[in-house]
Amino acid sequence: MSESDSLVPERALARTYDGGYHIDGWQSVTEYRRALSYASRNNVKSGATANALELPRGRVRTWLEGGCPDPARAIDIAREHGWLECTFGDPEFQGLNALVANIFSGGSIAESTYAPGFALNHRGEDSHVFDALELAGVKYRVVDDRDGRADEVRPTTDASVLGRVLAVLGAPVGPKADQHLSIPDYLEDAPEGAREQFVYAYLENRAIPHEGKATLTLREDRNRDYLEGLATLIDDVAGGGVRIGERDIVISKSATENLGTVR
Incomplete structure (x- = not known):
């Protein structure tokens, strides 16, 4: 799987870290990998590696002695868990x-x-x-x-x-x-099962049942386009029957029955 196909690109993960001396976290990963690769291929130590790659010798020495930038370590951990290569069905x-x-x-x-x-x-x-x-x-x-x-x-x-x-x-x-929220982009191209799972998990936390009624309500004090995106997603999964008010999303009896929603 190429990075461009990954749901969790390692470049994006690295950039959740402060770059420190670097432009961003990804730059520290690329420099770290270059240093290890150069030293291994040429069988040289930190001084020669630092000079060849124009990197600070102290930083290179730390890397060659087993140190690792936090973003690079995070990528390794995420890979070990299977988070970087996972697909919708995993x-x-x-x-x-x-x-x-x-x-x-x-x-x-x-x-x-x-x-x-x-x-x-x-x-x-x-x-x-x-x-x-x-x-x-x-x-x-x-x-x-x-x-x-x-x-x-x-x-x-x-x-x-x-x-x-x-x-x-x-x-x-x-x-x-404090944020302008939006529905995750990956859900747009996700298969039906992944979209359903997201909706069910969301409703399990937020759906408010009404005594004597089969309808459910979500009350969300969020930005309007987030509410519209969430309502559209639930409506799509339920096969219709979902409407949006000023702050509420109302899931009709038919939609609730189609969802088999948790109460």
Whole structure:
């Protein structure tokens, strides 16, 4: 699979990091790879490598002695998890897809660390989050001492890299109320199963049932084009019957029945 075909391009993942001395995180990855390749091919040490590539000797020495820039390490971790090469039909992507939906519908990604937290909804241990994290190959813990706020599931391994991968897929980083949101681009070309999974995970967190009625409502204080995009996606998956109000998305009885929606 070429990088241009990847749902999570390594270049985009690297660029979630501050470049530091470099223009961006990707430049540090390319310099690191060039240095290791040159030293290996020519059987030379850091001084000769640094001179040949016009790089700082101290930086090259660190790399040749086993050091690694954070963006390059993140790429290796993401590859080990199968996140870089995954396609729509792979279990790893199914996990990532549900986690992206969770970030939009109740979770969050920390602005400073990119560590994600996933909302644990009323289904508790039956929440989609647990299956999604297992499909993505990530260990986790439940945080239940949040001063009256809903419990949250947090990764205990590779949290920052996972958050960055979700961000590359289109999940918002930082407080959502302060952002202009948009539905992830990958959903436009995604197969029906991936679109359905995103919608089901979203509704599991956000759908509000009405006593005595089969309709559901999503109340989202978000920018209008995001609401329109979300309503269109749900309507497409449900086969019609979804309408949008000023701030609400209303899922009709017929649409709810077609979705077999979680309550």
